[in-house]
Amino acid sequence: MIRxxxxxxxxxxxxxxxxxxxxxxxxxxxxxxxxxxxxxxxxDEQRPDVVLADIQMPPTKTDEGxxxxxxxxxxxxxxxxxxxxxxxxxxxxxELLEDGSERRAYLLKERVHxxxxxxxxxxxxAEGGSVVDSKIVDLLIRAKRQRQDSGxxxxxxxxxxxxxxxxxxxxxxAIAERLVVTKRAVERHINSxxxxxxxxxxxxxxxxxxxxxxxxxxxxx
Amino acid sequence: xxxxxxxxxxxTAVWVTLEARFLAYPGWLAVQKGxxxxxxxxxxxxxxxxxxxxxxxxxxxxxxxxxVPYILESTSTPLPFSIGVLTEYLIFPxxxxxxxxxxxxxxxxxxxxxxxxxxxxxxxxxxxVLAVTSARFAPSFSISGCRAPxxxxxxxxxxxxxxxxxxxxxxxxxxxxxxxxxxxxxxxxFATGTPPRRRALAVGAPIALLFLLMQASYxxxxxxxxxxxxxxxxxxxxxxxxxxxxxxxxxxxxFLFALIAAELFAGRVLREVVRSARGRPSIGELEQVLxxxxxxxxxxxxFWRPATSDWADADGAVLDPRxxxxxxxxxxxxxxxxxxxxxxxxxxxxxxxxxxxxGAVALMALENAELDIAWKKSLHDLVESRARLAEAGxxxxxxxxxxxxxxxxxxxxxxxxxxxxAQEQVDDRSLHRQLxxxxxxxxxxxxxxxxxxxxIYPPVLRSGGLVRALRSLAMRAAIPxxxxxxxxxxxxxxxxxxxxxxxxxxxxxxxxxxxxxVRVAVILGRDRERVTFAISDxxxxxxxxxxxxxxxxxxxxxxxGAVGGELEIVSARGKGTTVRGTIPIPSGAEAQRVEAxx
Numbered sequence: 001m002i003r004x005x006x007x008x009x010x011x012x013x014x015x016x017x018x019x020x021x022x023x024x025x026x027x028x029x030x031x032x033x034x035x036x037x038x039x040x041x042x043x044d045e046q047r048p049d050v051v052l053a054d055i056q057m058p059p060t061k062t063d064e065g066x067x068x069x070x071x072x073x074x075x076x077x078x079x080x081x082x083x084x085x086x087x088x089x090x091x092x093x094x095e096l097l098e099d100g101s102e103r104r105a106y107l108l109k110e111r112v113h114x115x116x117x118x119x120x121x122x123x124x125x126a127e128g129g130s131v132v133d134s135k136i137v138d139l140l141i142r143a144k145r146q147r148q149d150s151g152x153x154x155x156x157x158x159x160x161x162x163x164x165x166x167x168x169x170x171x172x173x174a175i176a177e178r179l180v181v182t183k184r185a186v187e188r189h190i191n192s193x194x195x196x197x198x199x200x201x202x203x204x205x206x207x208x209x210x211x212x213x214x215x216x217x218x219x220x221x
Numbered sequence: 222x223x224x225x226x227x228x229x230x231x232x233t234a235v236w237v238t239l240e241a242r243f244l245a246y247p248g249w250l251a252v253q254k255g256x257x258x259x260x261x262x263x264x265x266x267x268x269x270x271x272x273x274x275x276x277x278x279x280x281x282x283x284x285x286x287x288x289v290p291y292i293l294e295s296t297s298t299p300l301p302f303s304i305g306v307l308t309e310y311l312i313f314p315x316x317x318x319x320x321x322x323x324x325x326x327x328x329x330x331x332x333x334x335x336x337x338x339x340x341x342x343x344x345x346x347x348x349x350v351l352a353v354t355s356a357r358f359a360p361s362f363s364i365s366g367c368r369a370p371x372x373x374x375x376x377x378x379x380x381x382x383x384x385x386x387x388x389x390x391x392x393x394x395x396x397x398x399x400x401x402x403x404x405x406x407x408x409x410x411f412a413t414g415t416p417p418r419r420r421a422l423a424v425g426a427p428i429a430l431l432f433l434l435m436q437a438s439y440x441x442x443x444x445x446x447x448x449x450x451x452x453x454x455x456x457x458x459x460x461x462x463x464x465x466x467x468x469x470x471x472x473x474x475x476f477l478f479a480l481i482a483a484e485l486f487a488g489r490v491l492r493e494v495v496r497s498a499r500g501r502p503s504i505g506e507l508e509q510v511l512x513x514x515x516x517x518x519x520x521x522x523x524f525w526r527p528a529t530s531d532w533a534d535a536d537g538a539v540l541d542p543r544x545x546x547x548x549x550x551x552x553x554x555x556x557x558x559x560x561x562x563x564x565x566x567x568x569x570x571x572x573x574x575x576x577x578x579x580g581a582v583a584l585m586a587l588e589n590a591e592l593d594i595a596w597k598k599s600l601h602d603l604v605e606s607r608a609r610l611a612e613a614g615x616x617x618x619x620x621x622x623x624x625x626x627x628x629x630x631x632x633x634x635x636x637x638x639x640x641x642x643a644q645e646q647v648d649d650r651s652l653h654r655q656l657x658x659x660x661x662x663x664x665x666x667x668x669x670x671x672x673x674x675x676x677i678y679p680p681v682l683r684s685g686g687l688v689r690a691l692r693s694l695a696m697r698a699a700i701p702x703x704x705x706x707x708x709x710x711x712x713x714x715x716x717x718x719x720x721x722x723x724x725x726x727x728x729x730x731x732x733x734x735x736x737x738x739v740r741v742a743v744i745l746g747r748d749r750e751r752v753t754f755a756i757s758d759x760x761x762x763x764x765x766x767x768x769x770x771x772x773x774x775x776x777x778x779x780x781x782g783a784v785g786g787e788l789e790i791v792s793a794r795g796k797g798t799t800v801r802g803t804i805p806i807p808s809g810a811e812a813q814r815v816e817a818x819x
Contacts, residue, residue: 062684091693146699219695
């Protein structure tokens with residue numbers, strides 16, 4: 001049973017999330033909080049597996065969710081955080097993954113009602129994985145494509161596709177299924193990508209999300 | 222008319238004198254007598270014209286008029302001759318009165334009045350006594366003497382008394398003493414006077430002083446050697462005699478000179494003050510600007526305050542316009558209303574040309590200062606208005622973005638959820654697909670709203686601050702952009718928006734115009750009370766000389782200017798473009814007010 005804590009002050013969104021997760025097997029909503037302070041306390045008291053938080057919450061409604069995720073990295077390292085945001089803002093995603101991409105996910109709010117997406121993400125994060133909304137990755141890739149310099153354009157189209165999926169947090173098996181190729185092919189592609197771009201280790205799925213995303217977000221040229 | 226009469230009289234005097242055979246120096250005396258009428262009357266007229274409130278003009282005219290009966294002294298007929306001689310004893314006090322009254326036209330002090338009284342009692346009165354007792358009643362002015370025997374005294378009534386010689390001596394002594402006293406008075410007035418007083422005396426008094434001294438010397442010589450002079454003394458006597466005559470004839474010209482000098486001085490003062498005024502003196506400095514040329518270190522300048530109905534000096538302190546000792550007050554009016562007041566040395570009232578100048582200058586400076594305050598206030602209002610407008614604009618945008626997010630976007634997401642829910646309840650495949658399609662459209666609408674909101678006001682700018690917003694901008698940009706934060710910190714929403722949109726414009730420009738392979742560097746910092754930012758690219762640069770800035774650049778300037786900042790754009794062909802700006806950040810309380818407003 002995955003114990004989930006929800007931090008969301010908007011009524012409509014709260015209802016939506018509730019309805020979707022309630023129906024899921026193996027997921028239990030432990031508490032719902034309306035602001036950062038209450039959420040923090042609830043984490044201490046309830047010891048959830050995953051915290052599902054809006055990026056903007058009272059008191060300041062700016063970046064409470066991100067701040068909480070950073071705090072929990074040290075205070076409660078085993079707790080996963082799924083950030084829900086109205087903003088397709090790559091910046092926030094990179095900030096979220098700054099301390100590492102394990103147990104961290106960034107989803108856009110509308111993703112919530114794409115069938116099964118939310119629950120998939122919660123499960124993924126509970127197991128230590130990472131998910132980044134495809135819209136974020138899309139935005140970054142679009143920008144990368146326009147840049148003439150980037151190593152990104154040295155990748156083959158297939159490699160580019162694979163990189164995008166890696167940044168979204170997919171496992172090799174999932175990528176293979178998605179692109180209708182063999183797992184072996186995927187592994188080869190990934191090695192090639194990581195070599196070309198000098199990204200380091202491409203094996204560890206949850207960790208590589210960070211490096212892939214940061215590569216895509218890299219803007220200094 | 223007086224002038225015509227004077228000329229006629231002078232001509233008569235000259236003619237009569239030249240005809241008189243018994244006179245020692247008919248030629249010179251003729252000149253002196255003609256000048257004695259024309260001189261004082263002429264100068265008196267001019268003086269009265271230039272300074273109508275000053276009685277010296279009238280006194281001079283009176284003195285000149287006395288010169289008319291004085292003509293009679295040049296006739297050989299006894300009665301007119303004697304009357305002429307008698308006139309001398311009136312001329313003597315009158316001349317002294319005129320001299321003592323210079324330059325104010327009044328005999329103000331006790332010493333002056335005492336001297337005049339002494340003259341009347343000690344010289345004129347004896348003169349009249351001698352007129353009726355003396356056998357030979359002779360002229361006593363220096364060159365009026367007779368060569369041949371003078372005509373007899375027609376006024377003699379009684380025979381000379383034993384004390385006649387003593388009376389004469391006493392009169393002579395009085396004349397000497399009073400002349401010396403008058404001279405001494407002049408000198409002391411000069412020595413103890415304020416600079417304006419000294420200036421007035423220095424120009425007009427020397428001839429008069431010379432006259433007085435010569436008067437004293439001549440009479441002294443007469444007194445000491447009644448029976449004629451020794452050979453050694455004669456040349457001295459001659460010198461004194463002619464100097465005396467010349468001085469007498471020139472006394473009033475000294476006064477005329479004083480008048481002209483005063484006008485010239487006023488002109489010079491005006492020039493100096495105007496020159497100082499080019500340095501744009503403040504009202505406070507104006508007092509000093511006037512003091513120096515006027516030579517009045519205690520001068521005070523005050524301005525009327527209609528609000529409190531009193532006078533105030535340059536610092537705003539209340540000014541009591543009552544004059545101290547030796548001072549006078551002059552009010553300067555504008556449109557019939559009191560405008561300025563000058564408390565100055567009393568001497569300056571006798572220099573009305575100067576006061577007029579000072580008054581005009583004070584008024585000019587006052588108007589200047591008022592204009593200055595007015596335009597500064599206008600400018601201030603304009604700046605504030607501009608800032609308010611910019612703030613209002615930003616507020617509207619943020620509100621719009623928020624409304625789009627909280628309103629339309631949320632609602633659409635709600636629709637998406639409901640569609641989802643409906644989809645799950647539907648078995649019919651075709652209906653399922655339709656709902657799917659509707660959901661896709663809703664998703665697109667959400668996307669469009671999001672883009673729209675982002676264009677109006679990026680949410681990350683509102684919620685995350687300037688640095689984050691710029692980093693986000695960099696991530697989405699089509700060209701490489703580095704963002705370096707050297708400690709810019711947080712500022713008010715208006716300031717952050719100004720910097721953000723400026724940077725956005727600059728990056729867009731670089732993307733569109735700077736050519737391929739261009740990089741942009743954004744550097745943010747803070748320097749005391751200003752935030753600083755610079756966006757530079759290494760592209761092809763803009764040719765700034767080609768006409769005015771484009772809309773984008775103007776927009777940047779406007780945005781930055783509206784929050785009180787400055788923008789500098791440096792670009793040259795082949796050298797890239799740098800947009801550099803600073804924006805002052807309000808301190809403490811003002812910052813809080815600004816934050817609260819947003």
